[in-house]
Amino acid sequence: MKAVIVTHPGGPEVLTYTTVPTPAIKPGWTRLKVAGFGINHSEIFTRAGESPSVKFPRILGIEAVGTIDATSAPDQFTVGQTVVTLMGEMGRAFDGSYAEYVLVPNTQVYPITTKLAWTDMAAVPETYYTAFGIFKSLQLQANDRVLIRAVTSGVGIAVLKLIQALPFTVTVTGTTRSAKKTAALQELGLDQVLITTDATQLPAATGEFDKIVDLIGPAATTDSFKHLAEFGILNSTGQLGGQWTLPDFDPITVIPNNRYLTGFYSGDVDGQLIQQLFDYIAEHHVDVTPTKVFTLAETPQAHEYLAQATGFGKVVVRVNA
Structure with missing residues (x-):
């Protein structure tokens, strides 16, 4: 699969678009086909080497939207089901969403009902x-x-x-x-x-x-x-x-x-609250359109844009378009 990998800390130039093995299913985990993800300041900090617990090489990315590609819990998830994943040490302790596929713990997969287009959905999690x-x-x-x-x-x-x-x-x-x-x-x-x-x-x-x-x-x-x-x-x-x-x-x-x-700690993820959020967006017609959209190969440019003083609003990367 195509992915963006970081082998050592540095600026946006250390984000390398390359081919890596597609992660294999293992007990307790589910593989998602990534449709898109947002770029976050925490990922910029990690890329720069400011997350001491993160070991390189690493595929970054703390969130993703997409569909179930394969799962170790077929009684819980259905292939093709629309889901969200975020936090839980994704992109830090294990490889994250800057890729065509991401493998995450079953406890970190949240099925979602929404009519949002993938690009808009990617701006949400x-x-x-x-x-x-x-x-x-x-x-x-x-x-x-x-x-x-x-x-x-x-x-x-x-x-x-x-x-x-x-x-x-x-x-x-x-x-x-x-x-x-x-x-x-x-x-x-x-x-x-x-x-x-x-x-x-x-x-x-x-x-x-x-x-x-x-x-x-x-x-x-x-x-x-x-x-x-x-x-x-x-x-x-x-x-x-x-x-x-x-x-x-x-x-x-x-x-x-x-x-x-x-305060609010987003690391404490509640699947019901995520669905409440998507319901609120739908009911009140909240415009979640991202400010800027990049392709997976353009992830370094996405980091550059977000880090600039001129950066504004939410930046997303569209995958498997």
Whole structure:
């Protein structure tokens, strides 16, 4: 089969499009014919050698959509069945989705009912699953003022679209470091764009918000709290600020009185929640069209695009077209 393999850490140029053996079925595992997958920042970190547990050579890819090609559990899955797979150390402890076929544990295969085209479906799993978890945690109400920090990221755009599908009015502000993205964000229906020269610090004149989606992560958490209204919810899920934890975190002093801090861990995958997500997309006609689509051979270019400051929204790779 054709696959994109990394033999040593480096830039996008270390992603090599080549021919490798198709993985053989083994007990407890299922082989998927990959129709497409999204490109994620975590894969860029891994490719660059920033995931110490990952050993090379490795086929990257933490998510995929496709069909059952062969399975060790014929009582559980049907050949040709539409499925999603994500997380579970795919592309890290074992080879991932940057290939025409991927072998994954049976526990990591999630049958899905959807009418989405493959390219659109490929934009959903990791990005929209994370966004949906964030979206649900916010407990949004009519007239809420929402801030999305790093709104131009794939998850940021996904959260925005999920919010816009609500049957009541919510005002959404988003941050970006690039003024060049303002027009595109306004076209998406963002109510206000905040330009931040420092992603970890909001402009001094920034007001308060009822709900904040902080995709910058721990590097910006303390700053986000400064702009959270009383009884507001701060969801800190992303780590785009390059900081993974809050050192010496004291919830009594870090979390202001009558404010709430939450997050969403996409590694805790719930098949029912995935189907709820696809049902929400269908019921509310959420446009999940990816910003950019590449072929498997163009995976290095997909990495380059996502890593650029001009990168915007979700990037997917279409396979077996």
